[in-house]
Amino acid sequence: MENIKVIIWGFGAMGRGMADMLLDKKGVTVVGVVDLNQALIGKPFTTVLNRPEHHGVSITDDIDALLSSVKADVLLLATDSFVEGAYEKILKAVSYGVNVISTAEEMAYPRAGHEVMTKAMDQAAKAKGVSVLGTGINPGFIMDLLVVALSGVMRDVTMIEAERVNSLSPFGPAVMHEQGVGITLDEYNRRKSDGTLAGHVGFKESVYMIADALGIKLDHFEQDMAPIIATEDRKSPYGEAKKGTLAGINMTGQGISDGRVMINMIHPQQIEPELGGTTTKDRIRLQGRPEVHMTISPEIDGGLGTIAMCVNMIPHVINARPGLRTMIDLPVPRAILGDMRDLLETS
Amino acid sequence: MENIKVIIWGFGAMGRGMADMLLDKKGVTVVGVVDLNQALIGKPFTTVLNRPEHHGVSITDDIDALLSSVKADVLLLATDSFVEGAYEKILKAVSYGVNVISTAEEMAYPRAGHEVMTKAMDQAAKAKGVSVLGTGINPGFIMDLLVVALSGVMRDVTMIEAERVNSLSPFGPAVMHEQGVGITLDEYNRRKSDGTLAGHVGFKESVYMIADALGIKLDHFEQDMAPIIATEDRKSPYGEAKKGTLAGINMTGQGISDGRVMINMIHPQQIEPELGGTTTKDRIRLQGRPEVHMTISPEIDGGLGTIAMCVNMIPHVINARPGLRTMIDLPVPRAILGDMRDLLETS
Numbered sequence: 001m002e003n004i005k006v007i008i009w010g011f012g013a014m015g016r017g018m019a020d021m022l023l024d025k026k027g028v029t030v031v032g033v034v035d036l037n038q039a040l041i042g043k044p045f046t047t048v049l050n051r052p053e054h055h056g057v058s059i060t061d062d063i064d065a066l067l068s069s070v071k072a073d074v075l076l077l078a079t080d081s082f083v084e085g086a087y088e089k090i091l092k093a094v095s096y097g098v099n100v101i102s103t104a105e106e107m108a109y110p111r112a113g114h115e116v117m118t119k120a121m122d123q124a125a126k127a128k129g130v131s132v133l134g135t136g137i138n139p140g141f142i143m144d145l146l147v148v149a150l151s152g153v154m155r156d157v158t159m160i161e162a163e164r165v166n167s168l169s170p171f172g173p174a175v176m177h178e179q180g181v182g183i184t185l186d187e188y189n190r191r192k193s194d195g196t197l198a199g200h201v202g203f204k205e206s207v208y209m210i211a212d213a214l215g216i217k218l219d220h221f222e223q224d225m226a227p228i229i230a231t232e233d234r235k236s237p238y239g240e241a242k243k244g245t246l247a248g249i250n251m252t253g254q255g256i257s258d259g260r261v262m263i264n265m266i267h268p269q270q271i272e273p274e275l276g277g278t279t280t281k282d283r284i285r286l287q288g289r290p291e292v293h294m295t296i297s298p299e300i301d302g303g304l305g306t307i308a309m310c311v312n313m314i315p316h317v318i319n320a321r322p323g324l325r326t327m328i329d330l331p332v333p334r335a336i337l338g339d340m341r342d343l344l345e346t347s
Numbered sequence: 348m349e350n351i352k353v354i355i356w357g358f359g360a361m362g363r364g365m366a367d368m369l370l371d372k373k374g375v376t377v378v379g380v381v382d383l384n385q386a387l388i389g390k391p392f393t394t395v396l397n398r399p400e401h402h403g404v405s406i407t408d409d410i411d412a413l414l415s416s417v418k419a420d421v422l423l424l425a426t427d428s429f430v431e432g433a434y435e436k437i438l439k440a441v442s443y444g445v446n447v448i449s450t451a452e453e454m455a456y457p458r459a460g461h462e463v464m465t466k467a468m469d470q471a472a473k474a475k476g477v478s479v480l481g482t483g484i485n486p487g488f489i490m491d492l493l494v495v496a497l498s499g500v501m502r503d504v505t506m507i508e509a510e511r512v513n514s515l516s517p518f519g520p521a522v523m524h525e526q527g528v529g530i531t532l533d534e535y536n537r538r539k540s541d542g543t544l545a546g547h548v549g550f551k552e553s554v555y556m557i558a559d560a561l562g563i564k565l566d567h568f569e570q571d572m573a574p575i576i577a578t579e580d581r582k583s584p585y586g587e588a589k590k591g592t593l594a595g596i597n598m599t600g601q602g603i604s605d606g607r608v609m610i611n612m613i614h615p616q617q618i619e620p621e622l623g624g625t626t627t628k629d630r631i632r633l634q635g636r637p638e639v640h641m642t643i644s645p646e647i648d649g650g651l652g653t654i655a656m657c658v659n660m661i662p663h664v665i666n667a668r669p670g671l672r673t674m675i676d677l678p679v680p681r682a683i684l685g686d687m688r689d690l691l692e693t694s
Contacts, residue, residue: 021502141500145679149496152659152680153488153652155368215685288682290648290655294641301637305500308637312499332492332679333499335635338562 001341003029004314007066007098009089010078011035011045011059013172014103017307018076020049027339028314032066033059063089067096074314077102081201083114090132091124099130099317101310105202107134108144109326112208112221122324131320135313135327137305138164139202142282142296143265144209145327150284150292151214157288160210163266165280166299167273168248169236180227180246181239181271188227188246199225200267203253207263213328216257223253228270236271247271312336315343348688350376351661354413354445356436357425358382358392358406360519361450364654365423367396374686375661379413380406410436414443421661424449428548430461437479438471446477446664448657452549454481455491456673459555459568469671478667482660482674484652485511486549489629489643490612491556492674497631497639498561504635507557510613512627513646514620515595516583527574527593528586528618535574535593546572547614550600554610560675563604570600575617583618594618659683662690 004027008015011033022030023046033045038061040048046055060066075093077100080086086104093100111118125132134140143162151157168179175181178198180188191197203223211218230247234240241247248270255263273280281297316330327333336343351374355362358380369377370393380392385408387395393402407413422440424447427433433451440447458465472479481487490509498504515526525545527535538544550570558565577594581587588594595617602610620627628644663677674680683690 024503137500146496148681149493149679151682153484153647153655154682155371155651155655155658157682157684213681215683215689217685290651292643292647293645294643296639296641298640300500300639304502304637308500308502311502327679328681329678331676332496332674334495334560334675335498335501335504336562337504338564342562 003027004074004318004340005029005031005070005072006314007032007034007070007072007075008078009034009063009075011037011040011048012078013303014078014306015076016049017303018078018311019045020051021307021311023051023053025311025336025340027341030055030057031070031072033057034061034063034066035059036061063092067093067098072098073318074099074101076310077104080104081198082106083110083117087117087121090121094121094124094128094130094132097128097130100132101313101317102132102134103136103306103310104134105136105139106205108136108139108202109205109209110134110324112205118324125324126322129322131317131322132324133313133317133320133326133330135309137300137302137309139206139209140309140327141305141333142300143267144206147210147284147286148213148328149332150294151286153290153292154286155289157214157286159262159264159287161264161266161285163283164299165268165273165278166302167280168239168269168271170301170303172238176239179248179269181248182241183246185227185229192225197225197249199249200251200269203251203265203267207253207255207265209326209328210263211255216255216262219256219259221253221255223251226250228268230276232275234272234275239271241271247276308335309333315340319345350374351421351665351687352376352378352417352419353661354379354381354417354419354422355425356381356410356422358384358387358395359425360650361425361653362423363396364650365425365658366392367398368654368658370398370400372658372683372687374688377402377404378417378419380404381408381410381413382406383408410439414440414445419445420665421446421448423657424451427451428545429453430457430464434464434468437468441468441471441475441477441479444475444477447479448660448664449479449481450483450653450657451481452483452486453552455483455486455549456552456556457481457671459552465671472671473669476669478664478669479671480660480664480667480673480677482656484647484649484656486553486556487656487674488652488680489647490614491553494557494631494633495560495675496679497641498633500637500639501633502636504561504633506609506611506634508611508613508632510630511646512615512620512625513649514627515586515616515618517648517650519585523586526595526616528595529588530593532574532576539572544572544596546596547598547616550598550612550614554600554602554612556673556675557610558602563602563609566603566606568600568602570598573597575615577623579622581619581622586618588618594623655682656680662687666692
């Protein structure tokens with residue numbers, strides 16, 4: 001059997017991490033890398049990664065030429081956070097008969113907010129006999145799939161709470177800006193009111209994924225954000241929060257069912273949380289029979305986790321029935337220590 | 348759409364719990380209950396459960412008559428711990444075109460120890476277009492599926508450790524006997540050497556499930572048991588361990604790869620663990636990139652958990668491709684709060 005052939009579209013931190021991980025895996029080959037950054041175009045992607053491999057694949061900005069000339073099994077799309085940005089790119093890859101895995105947070109459960117585009121992607125994928133999946137560490141795993149999986153041991157569930165307390169310190173300038181690290185409370189209030197402070201993207205997707213998986217009928221979903229003010233000077237490789245400015249944002253979200261909070265999401269993200277006395281962790285609390293109280297501490301690394309989730313889902317996406325799939329439709333993710341082709345279904 | 352029709356074979360603690368749970372679920376009906384206990388035969392199963400429902404189904408000991416007269420979608424088999432005991436019963440249900448979910452610990456991953464019977468069950472299920480699954484809280488979830496799922500966030504895995512520290516206090520006389528609760532150290536040594544002390548069944552299945560899922564090549568599997576001696580008098584509803592006798596058994600197991608322990612399992616079970624200063628918990632530790640340290644405390648209730656897992660997997664087993672399936676082949680389990688039929692795939 002030939003190696004699984006993968007194209008990576010978007011060669012930022014996530015795309016590079018996936019390429020680096022794929023170089024260490026057996027039974028899979030990176031056959032194309034796409035990015036619009038002029039400084040990267042024409043360079044072998046292995047050179048950009050500082051890897052010793054002499055790899056023939058150079059970075060291109062011409063996705064159509066690449067998809068026309070190379071038959072890939074899977075395209076890893078690491079360019080967007082929102083469905084609106086990822087949508088046309090996904091349709092393009094699908095039109096060439098390529099399976100797609102997207103890091104876009106909203107693609108983890110696009111029907112939560114984008115019914116029409118969800119149907120269009122599903123139909124296009126079915127017409128071409130391929131499948132499309134959005135995944136990542138969160139949404140995609142910690143605050144949704146893991147919640148769903150743990151509920152599987154329960155007879156009744158009366159309340160769901162998921163909390164992810166993580167550090168933003170490993171992240172780069174784009175995340176520092178999205179999360180308002182270092183801005184004043186005035187600027188926070190201005191950017192919050194004019195909608196230019198993204199905070200965490202994906203609560204709505206996580207909440208609807210859980211609700212649909214368990215058969216919870218939601219009245220509505222709501223979310224809010226609050227500033228995390230540094231009570232001391234903090235500094236991370238790409239961020240700085242002087243005392244009194246924003247160390248990060250605490251996002252909260254709720255799925256309301258029968259007039260009460262059935263799904264409660266808590267997700268404070270900040271640089272150097274230890275300086276503020278905060279211990280990082282992932283925590284899931286499920287009330288019902290039996291109760292489940294889970295803690296992962298420290299929290300699962302967001303960058304490494306998203307990279308691994310996307311790569312590790314490659315065989316599942318190839319195996320999947322055609323159409324738009326979500327993490328609750330597919331077998332559980334798993335680390336791939338052997339040959340990736342061993343995970344392909346043959347019967 | 349008609350309700351999903353379920354037969355329960357084996358009306359002990361697990362079978363009764365499943366029946367009780369199913370009575371509270373929408374879109375599913377218990378259409379038959381089988382048990383060999385003469386005291387139960389002919390009684391409505393709802394009467395045995397002390398449920399108020401007037402349900403037409405009485406307990407029978409004639410499985411062939413039942414399977415001939417009632418078309419069921421799924422049979423829940425709660426009669427055995429070992430493949431050898433469950434095998435003929437599974438083949439019988441399959442021969443009538445019924446999907447099967449088995450609580451037998453070894454059925455969670457039967458190929459670990461029973462290659463020939465595994466193939467026979469797989470072929471029989473495929474020939475009849477149905478699927479067969481073994482599941483439960485452990486094996487089936489805590490020390491295998493959850494380990495696999497958590498590894499999905501990892502790029503590399505160098506060592507896997509799963510620990511389940513639980514209380515035997517809720518369990519009945521059969522478990523007290525299997526686990527040697529209250530016996531002397533001399534009797535423990537005698538029963539251990541003549542093989543009449545079961546301890547935990549399922550380590551081999553869990554270890555091979557993890558290894559196959561992640562692509563770990565095992566040199567071999569080994570396990571051992573050690574007595575947990577009560578340092579004080581202990582008493583549970585069905586068990587008693589005087590000071591100096593067995594409060595339970597600590598089972599340990601290892602999957603050896605490349606000459607070293609790659610998968611390490613630790614599972615001490617005892618009555619009233621708190622009296623010995625033991626805190627119950629489920630713990631998973633995955634070394635590699637990124638590391639994962641998960642704790643569920645207290646441990647997930649074993650009885651309720653097994654009952655829920657079997658019931659909650661009903662729609663997945665109906666949806667599954669025909670053949671012998673395992674938890675790593677199917678979508679994640681989930682609590683079912685709505686109509687069970689909503690989880691059936693229609694396209």
